[in-house]
Amino acid sequence: xxxxxxxxAAAHDELDVVDKPEGPVAAAIIAGGVGSLAVxxxxxxxxxxxxxxxxxxxxxxxxxxxxxxxxxVLIWLVSWVVxxxxxxxxxxxTRRALTVALVLIGLGILGTFPIFFQAFAPAE
Amino acid sequence: xxxxxxxxxxxxxxxxxxxxxxxGFAGGLEGLYSLRxxxxxxxxxxxxxxxxxxxxxxxxxxxxxxxxxxxxxxxxWYRDPGPESPRSVLLANPDLADxxxxxxEWKEHVAWISPILATVVAFIVIYYGPSLIRHDRVRxxxxxxxxxxxxxxxxxxxxxALITKxxxxx
Numbered sequence: 001x002x003x004x005x006x007x008x009a010a011a012h013d014e015l016d017v018v019d020k021p022e023g024p025v026a027a028a029i030i031a032g033g034v035g036s037l038a039v040x041x042x043x044x045x046x047x048x049x050x051x052x053x054x055x056x057x058x059x060x061x062x063x064x065x066x067x068x069x070x071x072x073v074l075i076w077l078v079s080w081v082v083x084x085x086x087x088x089x090x091x092x093x094t095r096r097a098l099t100v101a102l103v104l105i106g107l108g109i110l111g112t113f114p115i116f117f118q119a120f121a122p123a124e
Numbered sequence: 125x126x127x128x129x130x131x132x133x134x135x136x137x138x139x140x141x142x143x144x145x146x147x148g149f150a151g152g153l154e155g156l157y158s159l160r161x162x163x164x165x166x167x168x169x170x171x172x173x174x175x176x177x178x179x180x181x182x183x184x185x186x187x188x189x190x191x192x193x194x195x196x197x198x199x200x201w202y203r204d205p206g207p208e209s210p211r212s213v214l215l216a217n218p219d220l221a222d223x224x225x226x227x228x229e230w231k232e233h234v235a236w237i238s239p240i241l242a243t244v245v246a247f248i249v250i251y252y253g254p255s256l257i258r259h260d261r262v263r264x265x266x267x268x269x270x271x272x273x274x275x276x277x278x279x280x281x282x283x284x285a286l287i288t289k290x291x292x293x294x
Contacts, residue, residue, distance in 0.1 A: 019255055025248050025262055032244035032269065036237045043233045061200035069195055069236050076240055098265045105237065105272065112233035114226045 023087035026097035031083050033104030035076025040111020042068040048120035130201050134293050137193040138284055145186035149274045151179030152245070156267045159257050173254040177246075180270070184246040187239035187277060194284075199232065201293055210291035223290045227283040235280035241273035 046053040046064045056067025110116050127135065155176030158164070164172060203211045214224040248266045249256060256263055 019258065020252065022259070022262065024251060028244045028247045028251075029265065029269070032241050035240040039233060039236050039240075061203075062195060063203060065195060065199065065232055068233065069191070072236060073240075094259075094262050094265050098268070101269075105241070108237055109234060109276070112230060112237070114229040118225075118229075 021089060021091055022094050023090040023092045024084055026092035026094055027083035027087040028080060029094065029097040029101045030104075031076060031080035033101030033108070034079040034083075035072060036108030037104040037111070038075035038108070039068065039072035040108035042071050042111075044111045044117040044120055047117045048122070050122065128294065130198075130293050133193065133197050134288070137190060137198050138281070138288070141186050141190040141193065142281060145183055145190060145277060148179050148181075148183030148186055149270070151175060152183055152249075152270055153179075153267075153274075155179050156245075156249075156263060156270060159263055160260070161257055164257070169254050169257050173249075173256070176256075177249055177253075180242070180246045180249045183270075183273075184239060184242040187242045187273065190277070191235050191239055194235065195232070198293065202228070208294075210287065210293055213291040214287070220290050223287050227287050231280040231283040231287070234276055238273045238277040238280070241269045241276070245270045245273065 042056065046056050046068060053064045056064040056071065058066040058070060155172055159169070159172055159176065161169075202209060206212065207216070211224055211228070214220045214228075245266045248262060252259060252262065256266075
């Protein structure tokens with residue numbers, strides 16, 4: 001076992017690859033969280049407001065889901081580009097990025113959970 | 125022994141892309157889990173890295189394909205206002221209505237988080253390539269996001285299968 005560990009340590013020194021900063025990875029991870037939050041937020045906002053629901057109805061056969069998904073993806077991509085520009089040369093710790101992203105992803109999932117978002121529906 | 129256009133697209137959405145997604149997940153999971161210096165030679169790392177890229181990119185592409193076909197092709201048939209659409213059938217029966225109010229409402233939204241996370245993992249793997257083996261914390265982060273992406277897709281897939289059983293799209 002010890003020889004395997006030594007061989008492995010030596011092996012990845014032999015890889016001869018240029019190492020890269022963690023900034024772009026951290027940007028992608030946080031942007032993933034932002035995209036998840038955007039999907040959840042748009043889902044809840046569409047339930048809470050009829051005018052937002054109507055605005056998100058980009059394509060009648062799909063209904064407001066068309067705007068929620070296109071909006072969520074656009075917000076994700078724009079946030080990724082912006083975060084990438086900010087962090088591309090920086091040594092941003094991935095652990096911090098993951099913590100932020102997990103909170104955002106959790107909120108995003110909550111926003112898509114019917115029992116949660118249906119609680120914001122206007123009283124009939 | 126023939127399939128209608130709607131059945132064909134339902135099959136592509138749920139079974140074909142679902143199977144590719146599962147294959148990509150299996151390959152990516154194994155690749156991410158085993159990309160550890162004590163397990164691989166330098167040549168092994170390069171080889172594993174190629175297969176890992178293939179696995180995670182396959183899963184991301186399949187995830188996007190699944191949500192795009194589901195939302196833009198199959199979903200309009202599901203929510204058709206006519207009395208025979210799955211949505212109308214479910215809402216007409218109080219015993220089945222929760223399949224729409226809870227199952228479909230969750231599935232159609234939460235599924236979109238899966239390809240976003242799968243793409244983040246694909247980016248990480250492509251960005252680092254073989255040198256991902258030097259970043260154990262990043263590898264573990266990618267592993268977690270990869271499993272999360274799969275879990276969210278599994279929720280959507282499970283509800284999709286159960287809803288189709290309760291009110292098939294014909």
